[in-house]
Amino acid sequence: MKNKSFGAKLLSFVRDNTVPIMFVLICAFCIPLSGFSFSYLLNEIITRMGRNIFLILALLIPIMSGMGLNFGMTLGAMAGEIALIFVSDWQIWGIPGVILAMILSIPISVLLGTFCGKILNMAKGREMITSYIISFFMNGIYQLIVLYMMGSIIPISHFSVKLPRGYGIRNTVSLLNMRQCIDNLLAIRTNGVKIPVLTFLIIGVLCLFIVWFRRTKLGQDMRAVGQDMNVARDAGINVERTRIISIVISTVLAGFGMILYLQNMGNIATYSSHSQIGMFCIAALLVGGASVDRASIGNVFLGVILFHTMFIVAPKAGAQITGDSMIGEYFRVFVSYGVITLSLIMYETKKRRQKSQMGLQLQREQMEEGAK
Amino acid sequence: MEKKNTPLLEMRNIKKDFFGNQVLTDINITLGEGEVLGLCGENGAGKSTLMKILFGMDVIRETGGYEGEILLNGQPVHFETPFDALAAGIGMVHQEFSLIPGFTATENILLNREPKKRNVVSEVFGDRLDTLDYNQMTGRAETAIEKMGFQVDKSMVINEMPVGHKQFTEIARELSKDQLKLLILDEPTAVLTEKEAEALLESIRSMSKNGIAVIFITHRLHEILSVCDKVVVMRDGFVVKDIPAKETNVSEISKWMVGRNIDTAASAGVRDKSDGKTIMSIRRLWVDMPGEIVRDVSLDVKEGEILGIGGLAGQGKLGIPNGIMGLYEAGGTVELDGKPIPLNSPRKCLDASLAFVSEDRRGVGLLLDETLEWNVAFPAMQVQDKFLKNYLGGLIKWRDEKAIREITERYIDELAIKCTSSKQKAKELSGGNQQKICLAKAFALEPKFLFVSEPTRGIDVGAKALVLEALRRFNRESGVTVVMISSELEELRQVCDRIAIVSGGKIAGIRPATDPSEEFGMLMVSMVK
Numbered sequence: 012m013k014n015k016s017f018g019a020k021l022l023s024f025v026r027d028n029t030v031p032i033m034f035v036l037i038c039a040f041c042i043p044l045s046g047f048s049f050s051y052l053l054n055e056i057i058t059r060m061g062r063n064i065f066l067i068l069a070l071l072i073p074i075m076s077g078m079g080l081n082f083g084m085t086l087g088a089m090a091g092e093i094a095l096i097f098v099s100d101w102q103i104w105g106i107p108g109v110i111l112a113m114i115l116s117i118p119i120s121v122l123l124g125t126f127c128g129k130i131l132n133m134a135k136g137r138e139m140i141t142s143y144i145i146s147f148f149m150n151g152i153y154q155l156i157v158l159y160m161m162g163s164i165i166p167i168s169h170f171s172v173k174l175p176r177g178y179g180i181r182n183t184v185s186l187l188n189m190r191q192c193i194d195n196l197l198a199i200r201t202n203g204v205k206i207p208v209l210t211f212l213i214i215g216v217l218c219l220f221i222v223w224f225r226r227t228k229l230g231q232d233m234r235a236v237g238q239d240m241n242v243a244r245d246a247g248i249n250v251e252r253t254r255i256i257s258i259v260i261s262t263v264l265a266g267f268g269m270i271l272y273l274q275n276m277g278n279i280a281t282y283s284s285h286s287q288i289g290m291f292c293i294a295a296l297l298v299g300g301a302s303v304d305r306a307s308i309g310n311v312f313l314g315v316i317l318f319h320t321m322f323i324v325a326p327k328a329g330a331q332i333t334g335d336s337m338i339g340e341y342f343r344v345f346v347s348y349g350v351i352t353l354s355l356i357m358y359e360t361k362k363r364r365q366k367s368q369m370g371l372q373l374q375r376e377q378m379e380e381g382a383k
Numbered sequence: 384m385e386k387k388n389t390p391l392l393e394m395r396n397i398k399k400d401f402f403g404n405q406v407l408t409d410i411n412i413t414l415g416e417g418e419v420l421g422l423c424g425e426n427g428a429g430k431s432t433l434m435k436i437l438f439g440m441d442v443i444r445e446t447g448g449y450e451g452e453i454l455l456n457g458q459p460v461h462f463e464t465p466f467d468a469l470a471a472g473i474g475m476v477h478q479e480f481s482l483i484p485g486f487t488a489t490e491n492i493l494l495n496r497e498p499k500k501r502n503v504v505s506e507v508f509g510d511r512l513d514t515l516d517y518n519q520m521t522g523r524a525e526t527a528i529e530k531m532g533f534q535v536d537k538s539m540v541i542n543e544m545p546v547g548h549k550q551f552t553e554i555a556r557e558l559s560k561d562q563l564k565l566l567i568l569d570e571p572t573a574v575l576t577e578k579e580a581e582a583l584l585e586s587i588r589s590m591s592k593n594g595i596a597v598i599f600i601t602h603r604l605h606e607i608l609s610v611c612d613k614v615v616v617m618r619d620g621f622v623v624k625d626i627p628a629k630e631t632n633v634s635e636i637s638k639w640m641v642g643r644n645i646d647t648a649a650s651a652g653v654r655d656k657s658d659g660k661t662i663m664s665i666r667r668l669w670v671d672m673p674g675e676i677v678r679d680v681s682l683d684v685k686e687g688e689i690l691g692i693g694g695l696a697g698q699g700k701l702g703i704p705n706g707i708m709g710l711y712e713a714g715g716t717v718e719l720d721g722k723p724i725p726l727n728s729p730r731k732c733l734d735a736s737l738a739f740v741s742e743d744r745r746g747v748g749l750l751l752d753e754t755l756e757w758n759v760a761f762p763a764m765q766v767q768d769k770f771l772k773n774y775l776g777g778l779i780k781w782r783d784e785k786a787i788r789e790i791t792e793r794y795i796d797e798l799a800i801k802c803t804s805s806k807q808k809a810k811e812l813s814g815g816n817q818q819k820i821c822l823a824k825a826f827a828l829e830p831k832f833l834f835v836s837e838p839t840r841g842i843d844v845g846a847k848a849l850v851l852e853a854l855r856r857f858n859r860e861s862g863v864t865v866v867m868i869s870s871e872l873e874e875l876r877q878v879c880d881r882i883a884i885v886s887g888g889k890i891a892g893i894r895p896a897t898d899p900s901e902e903f904g905m906l907m908v909s910m911v912k
Contacts (some may be wrong), residue, residue: 228499229511235494238483245481246495247466370671370712377669377679 030354031300034317038324045327052323054204059319060312061194061210062275066268067292067311068217069261073138074306075230076257077237080293080351083127083142083258087265088285089153090119094266095273096161096180096281100172104188106196109274116266123149124262128255135240139303146289157281180281190277210271217264218308233257237304294318294347297354304358321346389457391416391596392437392565397451399432399443406432407620410451414565419587419597421607421628424617425640425695425872430600433617434567438475439468472564474557476571478697480549484542488535489524492556498523527559530593532586533579547579554586566590567598570697572606584610602695602908604633616640637904641872653896654688654880662686662864663832668715670699670706677702678888680715684832684866689858691879691896692868695907699888700868701742704834708732708739710747719832733766738830740821742837742868744814748821751810755802758809758820759794760787763827794823798853815846822853829861836868851878872903 025032042052066084073081094115098108127145134141161167162178172184194207224230235243236253244250269288273279296306299314322343329338390413397410407429414420424430435442436449439462443449453460455471462468465475482491490497497520499513524537535551536544544552550571557566568587572580580603587597587610599611607614608628616624616639624631624639663684670677677699684690694700706713709729717724725731732739741747750758763769770787771780791805798819802812809820818838825833835854839847855878858865869875875882876896883893884906891906 223514226514226517227505227512228497228515231490231497231515232495232511235483235486238485242481242483243495245465248495367712370669370714373669373671373676373678374714377667 028300029357030298030350031313031317034298034321038317038320041321041324041328044331045324046331047324047327050203052320055323056316056319057204057206058194058275059322060315061207061214062272063292063295063315063319064214064311065217065271066265066288067296067315068214068221068308069264069268070292070296071221071306071308071311072224072233072257072264073261074301074304075225075237076233076254077240077304078131078254078257079139079303080296081142081258081261082139082146082289082293083124083131084261084265084292085146085285085289086123086127086149087116087120087262088269088288089149090116090123090262091266091269091273092279092281092285093119093153093157095186095270095279096157096167096172096184099184099186100167100169102169105192106189108189109193109270112270113267116270117263120263120266121259124259125255127262128258131258132251132254143289150286153285154282182281184279184281186273186277186279189274191275193271194275210275213271221308229253229256290347290351291318294350297350302354302358302361390414391418391456393452393454393457394433394437395452395454397433397436397449397453399429399436399449401446405620407436407449410617410622412615412622412625414596414598416564417591417594417596418613419591419599419611421611421614422598422600422617423602423604423607423614423636423640425870428617428640429620430617431569434475434569434598434600437462437468438473438567439463439465441465469560470562472560472562473567474560474563474565475567476550476553476557476569478569480553482541482549482552485540487538487540488528488544488548488552488555489520489537491541491552492524492527492537492559493520494556496559523559524555527555530558530589531555532589533582547575550575551579551583554583558590563595565596565598567600569600570602571599572601572603580606604636604908607636608633634901634905637908638901641900641904641907655895656685656688656880659685659687662720663866664718665703665707666716666718668703668706668713668717670702670711670713672699672702672705672711675699675702675705676888677706677713677885680885680888680890682883682890682893684864686864687858687862688880689855689865689867689878691875691882692866692885693870693872693875693882693903693907694885694891696870698885698907700870700885701836702888703885704739704836704866704868705741708737708834710741730766733762733828736828736831737834738762738825738828738832739834740825740836740838742840744817744821748824749809749817752808754806754808755795755800755812755820756784756787756791756805759791759823759827762824763829766828769827790827791823794819794826798823799849813846815850818846818850819853822850822857826857830863833857833863833865834868835865837870838867839869839871839874847874854878872900872907876900 069084069087070081073079091112094112097115098112103111127142130145131138131141156165158179161180162173167173167180172180174181193213194210197208199206199208225234232243232248232253235246235248236250240250269285272288273284295314295318296310297314298318299310299312301307301310301314325342326338326340329335329342392412392414394410394412397407399407410433412420422430437453441464444463460471462471483494486494498516499510500516501513505512521537528535528537531551531554533551535548535555541549541552554568554571557563572583575583584606587599590597599607601607608631611628613625613627614631614636615622616636618640661683665680665682668677668680674697680703692700692703702711705711706726707717707724709727709732713726715726717726719735719737722735724735724737745751750761760770764771764782768780770783770790772783773780788805794800795802795805800816800819800823802816809817812820822835822838838850838854851874854865854867857863867875867879879896881893882896882903884891884903886907886909891909894902
């Protein structure tokens with residue numbers, strides 16, 4: 012009897028954690044094939060954790076308020092990029108530049124987040140696809156601003172930023188003078204592994220904020236709204252406003268996250284940096300075992316480690332097997348979309364299974380009654 | 384009990400109509416402090432509407448408000464929203480749970496009224512960033528649970544609770560409001576076990592001792608007698624009886640509930656088909672239809688009869704046809720003409736020449752944006768390849784527009800459907816005419832066996848008579864067996880040969896339609912869970 016329940020427990024554990032287990036297996040298979048040294052691998056993973064975790068944490072709050080995976084975080088990323096473009100035009104470098112960019116990004120993020128939140132309120136139950144499409148739409152507006160308005164209407168003067176034709180922003184804006192300025196401050200280097208202590212401190216503060224936020228009235232309201240909008244409304248919670256605030260917070264955090272991400276990379280790919288950031292962040296979160304309606308800080312860390320380990324080792328492992336290193340790049344995009352699709356399907360099947368279990372219970376009760 | 388001069392609540396001449404359909408007429412109710420009032424009546428008698436008015440629910444305002452006066456402590460009041468009613472000390476526990484599934488009992492009891500602590504951030508960004516004071520929350524939840532007198536685990540998450548505890552959590556939430564003076568309980572014992580129901584009655588008694596007045600709506604009449612000070616019986620939007628609970632008994636109340644002009648109802652031409660062939664036999668059917676759960680139903684339907692299925696709302700009568708037709712998950716065996724019908728597969732049912740007119744007209748029954756022709760012909764076209772012209776040996780199928788128009792026009796004539804033409808869109812018709820289109824659709828399938836669910840819900844008296852007559856004629860002329868599900872007993876008695884009453888998800892009894900109404904009334908409340 013005990014054995015059986017252990018087996019059942021194992022089964023339900025595997026069922027609930029299919030995606031992370033799958034990725035642990037992939038990584039375990041690819042790491043030896045790739046032939047990377049342990050310290051190289053560790054260094055790469057720590058670098059990518061510092062680069063990505065802040066961005067992924069931005070996804071947690073909309074999940075808490077029941078709005079699913081916020082593909083609209085791309086809007087925050089755009090806000091962060093615009094702020095960085097201004098800062099590099101003004102030639103303010105180093106940590107002051109990063110801080111100024113963060114401050115500048117706030118009003119832009121709030122504006123975009125409010126817009127996105129209002130639209131999502133009109134599309135309740137279809138938040139994910141709506142936010143996905145909004146991010147495409149906003150990309151158009153972003154390009155209009157950056158490509159045509161900057162330099163002509165919005166004052167941009169520095170030659171390293173502006174296109175030679177007199178308006179529009181260059182394809183790549185170099186952030187060489189603020190590259191890894193936060194990562195390098197207080198960094199610890201041992202055995203070829205660099206630990207960006209300050210970046211991790213910032214991430215730690217954000218984690219504490221999220222934990223604290225859950226205990227606030229607003230956090231409680233968001234959880235209530237996320238689980239049942241109608242009940243929350245009947246209890247007097249302003250559902251619409253709560254949902255908008257949740258998206259605004261997510262967008263602002265995504266803006267900060269993008270700035271941290273780009274200071275690590277050292278340059279802005281003006282027209283493409285933001286375009287896939289939402290998808291990669293969401294895929295990483297899902298790899299960590301999160302689902303559409305449930306995600307924790309632990310999921311974020313596990314997800315980043317697994318997802319990026321795969322990213323690092325897959326190209327090399329792919330080259331070893333097939334002799335073609337392009338296979339890795341292909342694999343990366345394929346896997347990201349695949350993971351998102353897989354977890355959406357699993358979310359639906361889980362819901363359906365729960366529903367059919369109700370029926371089974373009814374049948375059992377009837378059998379028991381009949382036996383009496 | 385010593386009575387004060389001004390009662391706590393007084394409702395005077397309350398009237399309410401929904402778009403010309405009078406549902407409440409001259410309701411007068413008074414209730415003193417700490418009094419317990421039992422409110423009973425059949426479905427559609429107006430109990431819920433009356434409570435919605437008292438509680439200021441949005442639906443009342445949206446449908447044109449109400450007439451009459453409500454006085455609280457002698458002061459006239461008019462609630463625009465439930466929040467006004469709450470502020471005035473009225474609490475309500477609804478039939479559907481209003482709980483957050485992933486929250487603990489404590490969090491639910493204090494939902495949106497959590498005690499808070501100020502902090503640095505909230506000083507700057509406003510009080511929504513105050514942190515919750517968990518210690519105080521636990522304390523207040525404890526007090527409320529104690530006041531109720533039934534132990535609910537305050538740290539248990541709602542969706543892990545047995546259903547009865549959820550109900551008590553809701554009651555505790557109302558009791559945790561300090562200003563509470565009047566509590567409305569809408570069928571609170573419907574989901575409780577015997578023991579829990581007993582505990583609830585006990586807690587109602589203790590509330591009443593603490594000066595909280597209670598309006599108690601239930602179908603379990605003995606509960607009313609054991610706990611209430613007075614009983615108000617409603618029927619068809621009127622108060623038919625307002626009497627101290629001591630002076631009455633269960634059979635009297637059930638008579639008042641159902642008994643209108645008792646003799647008029649039972650139809651002429653009730654046929655006894657008990658020695659006829661069994662066309663459908665249902666064995667041990669269960670259906671998981673939320674709110675209409677069916678448990679262990681076994682039933683035989685005779686060929687050519689009209690069988691009525693009646694019962695109170697939420698007792699499972701709607702679950703039977705929806706389960707058999709495969710719209711909700713079901714189990715058990717169903718045989719039609721000796722051949723088993725696979726459950727959970729609507730198409731197979733239709734292939735077996737079963738048809739179903741759903742109670743959900745607009746959702747399941749009609750293609751609202753399409754023409755009447757399409758609505759009438761669509762299922763027959765899909766299921767039976769009718770109204771199609773075959774070319775190339777059936778490789779290409781075209782709609783036979785002429786045949787479709789003919790049949791639609793025939794039914795428009797026969798059923799007296801009011802429309803501009805057979806090309807009109809279904810959504811433009813009135814409720815009664817939409818219902819007739821639903822019937823025409825089922826008739827066009829030429830089924831052997833027809834389920835009709837709530838055929839007269841939400842349509843006016845004239846249309847009602849026509850719909851019932853059409854059903855009866857269809858049965859008599861084509862010999863089709865009809866099972867009609869309705870919450871209106873009198874309507875069943877007019878049309879059906881036999882009536883089965885469902886109570887607590889099970890068949891409580893089957894009687895010829897000629898039996899007196901009171902018999903059916905007793906059956907309805909007999910096994911209510």
